[in-house]
Amino acid sequence: MPKAPAAAPGSAIDPATRHVVQTIQEDWENRELVEIVQMNLLTITNFLNRFDTSARYKLARINEKLSKLERSLDYCESAVKSTMEGE
């Protein structure tokens, strides 16, 4: 059976343990920073994706309107052509 810890309760923690605690503490901090950066990256990605969809939507609208214009231009052109031929 292992005995109770060498360091009596209430007394100071030995330097080795203190070092470990310190390291872990720093690790928490560093990892949190990395995590925050990652989360912000995620937000940016999210924004870019939303921006992309929105831009695509708008471009699609423009494309559609342009192709409709093209069609009606074709129509006008053929109308004018047929008139010229008729003369």
Add this chain to the structure above:
Amino acid sequence: MERDSCGITVDETGGLSGFSLPDNVPKVQSEFLTLEFSMRSGTNAIRYQDHIGLQTEFAPEIKATADVEALLLEGSEHIHMLYTFRSIGRAVPMVNDQGRQSKNEINLQTFYALQPQIAKIRRLMDFQEKGVAIIERCMRSLVTREARERIVPDGYYDAITKVVDLLQKLDNLKDMKASLTTDFSRYNRVLQALRAELPNGDQLAQEKHKLQLFLSNFQYPKSLIFHNLRDALKKIPGHEEILIEMLQQNVDFIENERHMMPDEKYRLIRSLPHLMLLIDGDVEEPGQSSGAGGKVMNVFKDKRIRLAPLQAIFKSYPVVPEYGDMSMTMLVILKRAPHWDSSMEKSWGSEPDRKVVSRYSLLTHWSEIKSHHAEYLSKFSKTTIELAAYDFKKALTATKYATFISKLIVDGFKLLQSWTCKVLEAYHWKLTHPYGYYLGKAGATPYEAAVKFNYSPRELGVVVDVISMIKSLSAILTNVESDVAPYVRLHVHHEVQQFVAGELIPPLHRAQKRKRAIIVPLLKLRRLVADWPDSMEPVDDYTRYSRQDGRVEAVHPVRVVGPSPTQLQLMRTMVRSMFDQRNQLKVGMFSKRDLEREDLQLMETFYNESLCFQYILNHAVTLRANSDLADLWYREFYLELSGQIQFAIELSFPWILTEHVITNQAKSMPLVENILYTMDVYNDAAHRSLYVLSQRFLYDEIEAEVNLVFDQLIFLISDHVYSYYKDNIGSRTIDGPYRNRHIQVLGRVIDLNLLITQHVNGKFYKDIEYCIKKFEASELSSVVDFNRALQIVQETHLSLVYHLELDTFETILTEVDEAVGPTAFAGRTLMHVLASLVTDIFPNYAYNNFTRRFVRSPVALKPVDRPKSPKADHQHFAVGAYTARAFEMANKLHRSFVGSTHTAAIVRILGTSGVPLLVNNLLTNLQERLEISKAYLDAITKGLPPCKLPKAMYGLAGCYGVFDALLKPILAYVDLKPEVFQAFKEVGNALFFIRDMSDVLDCIDLARGLHQFSWIPLADSYKPVPALSHLAIECHSLTCAMPEEQMRCVIPRGAVPELAVIAERIQGDMLSEADQRITLFWGALTHLSLLIQPFRPGWTELLPSNGVLDLEATGSFHRLWSALGFLFGIQTQNTLTAAISDEYQFGHGFFMAGAALIQLLGQRAQFCALDFSTHVLRVEAYESAAAARAEGVGLADVTLREEASSFVLLKARHSQLYTIAFCILDAHTQSQQHRSTEPIFHPPGSYDK
């Protein structure tokens, strides 16, 4: 918000969410991602390296786990390689009978081609050796005495389980792939030929021998790798104990559902029979020691193994997915155990009962899944709104909400996992239970029997529905990741800190007070993960605790980061070691009194809850794994089985689903909105081919299939959209998919809306083309059909134009009608209407003025040829499929005649520009007709003897007799009826037609006027004149009485704004405008009077001999008409058409023509005075008034008298018709005369000269 040391806050980029980025697209597909980013927080990129800093006693185990996981990573590469292995040897052509030189060359090339394949096999062989060695090493270290006294991290066992599973997968794949042997034997042959020439020939030959043994081992022809593993393990004494522990742990994990991904679940299940196989000792060598004290291990009889839970699992999971389209039947594996006895079969689930079968069917779970889906989504959407509305707050106060969010996410993952599992289980059940009927049939491949013929439409529908639920939920969860990420991390951090710095205080306090040994591991646990405020571990917090304090709220810095994987792994191992009974007994470290019951409870709860930490921290990966349905596409196993390169698209399960959605939409379930979710299966498959399997050829195959599918899809959707609107069902239940402007298939962005718009636009052109063609091929009476069809097309256009950018209806119509351009007025429809009027209706129909209809004459004098009716290449063209029958019934009523309905339809089709053109053409045609018949008329005029009206004293018969004798000879003139009467009939018909059209236009005008009435007061403070408003009411009641058909053409859609403008304009001079209305018929008559100008000299007596009225002269038209009118209706006995009366044949048009010409020539008075028939009627009237004189002079014979009296009856009727005709003419000319401001033209009187 406070800034961290580095100056970055959690919502540094939060401002980005403030931008409004509208995307008017319904959510009917998985989240659209152009950029993918997944956080690495949950992944173990450094492979537990940080254990050094944590100063843990589990370092060896952690190291070993890291090794095993590295092995797994390598192994999965081999699995992917094997699964996608396709024979090259088969593709390399065999060449015989070649010259030595070229043969060598070919062999060399073949060798080089096959070398990479062989290298793959070699690497696999090396790997399996390495794998077996590592497991052996692990086992050896685990069975040592020291190790047995220690706690084994559950992640370690889990990793070994993974390797066992990996090896069995490799085994199965290797056995299944015949391509391996094919390629190898080809390589073998080539190598033999080339051995001498290759520099390292001998070495290759040696290696080849080794490979030969690996590929086809005489000792273990099947599952060689697994046998190698087993042999290796059997050499280790006491390995069974470890394996049994692993088995127990896996059973425990399955029972408590300690898994969050489908593959984890199936891996645990798959591992069971394999572990049992490894445990079971060999029967053949009873004398040999097998490790555990000389006794041969019998896995089915050992007391340490609890069989009941194992059997329960075997029974409820007879089939589990293995890899891709490979399934594993549990019993097949178990039967390989040396101690297997066929009598045990039943207790291990050889005959799945009905409950199991129904568990494997999606139908059973459907309603449950649906209700869960609805419930979860409603809960989640509320949270999504909250998340968007409130900024994240990094504070302890937010922990409660963070906990709620995390639970919600975990619930979502669990739901997704269970649904995906259900889909996969159902799919694999079908694969292992092919439809027997087709299985034996020639031509039906196993894959066909397993997939194509194995699903009922209902099952397909359910699969689609469940897939779309999975995909929609995963889309939402993907979308929300950036919002929930800080909350999840906050929650995890808080949970961990609360546990170690809060919940552990009371047990620590007790342990310290009672001086228990457990204080050491407790403190270790605390130090492992604790995150202290002020970076200092408090020394006396648990000593100062007293029981009265109750639950301790941990004080810790708020962080948005979870523990590292190593920390988490170690922490869970330590916690588990404290509450787990088995470990306690084994290790004997603590006794029960060390920890109180509530402490144990606390530990267990934390252990269970912390399971999900790594999954929620690893959001994106978990999500993908839980919604990955790529298995539904992959069929490498069946391809290998049937020796084909690829299956036809009809066999592809995603395609079957897609097709089902499109073709069965109207049936039991509406699935159209799910179509894009179904396409997501392809996305999954493509993702796997690129990122997991890394095989370009698979991606190419998927791409090719998707291209095909997509073409079909566009075609079917646009078709469906078109027919849907065509059928005018009205509701907009399908407006989901086709409004999508950017769907993402295989990473390509497709504007679905644009594609569909193009298709639908084309459909409109085709549809109208079809309508016009059909109209051109039929009689004029079908103009009603045509009108209705056009109306339907127009309305369809109107409702679709909301959603799609279509050409305007007018453009389409004029283009198809070939009436493009400012000079081309006459379109196809106008030409057809004109042609059918002139060539068919006027010559071949007789008009009846009472019914106002043209009815076909009994004898068609000028039959017409028409083009053939076109074939509809689309069932929804014209009026649409659903209503086609109804329309046919309705239209049939209008087929046999041409009446006001038709006229109204013609007016509507031709529009305001077409009508005058038509009338003008009709009048020109009329003139031509008169010119043609002029010659005949002249001939009759010439032959007409001068005739004075006989005196009344000759009596009826006498008078009749005189005319009869005088005019009968003309009847013998052959051309009289077919030419002369016919000509006048045509003229009259034309006039009647124009009159009818004029009436329809009047009606429209009237209705327009009514609309203007109601608009004018609005436009200004105009007060309607009382008389006018009275008129309005009158008119309104009039229009109410109008038939519906006319109403529709009277009030075209979109007329109201136009009317408002008109109303404003005409407000001032409305009264005079109403006064000046000119009827079309009046115009036509005026025009006609000009047209007949050339005829005037021939038809009028220039100078009456007596200066007033010539009683006998035959030159004028009214005289000619008297003669014709007299003869009209009198039958000649010897003609063939004797049975058909002239009225029947020629109708009322004849009278109209005469009346109109007489009126226009200004001979009406003369006609009334001098008409022969009228004279006879007058005599008859006189005679009947003075009956006493009946016996006077001129009593003729009886036949003549009878003839005369029947003649009277006939002519009395005709005179009525003349009266009506003159009335009509009067009405239209007089109305103009009264109102016109132009001076009235009076014909020159005799005194003017």
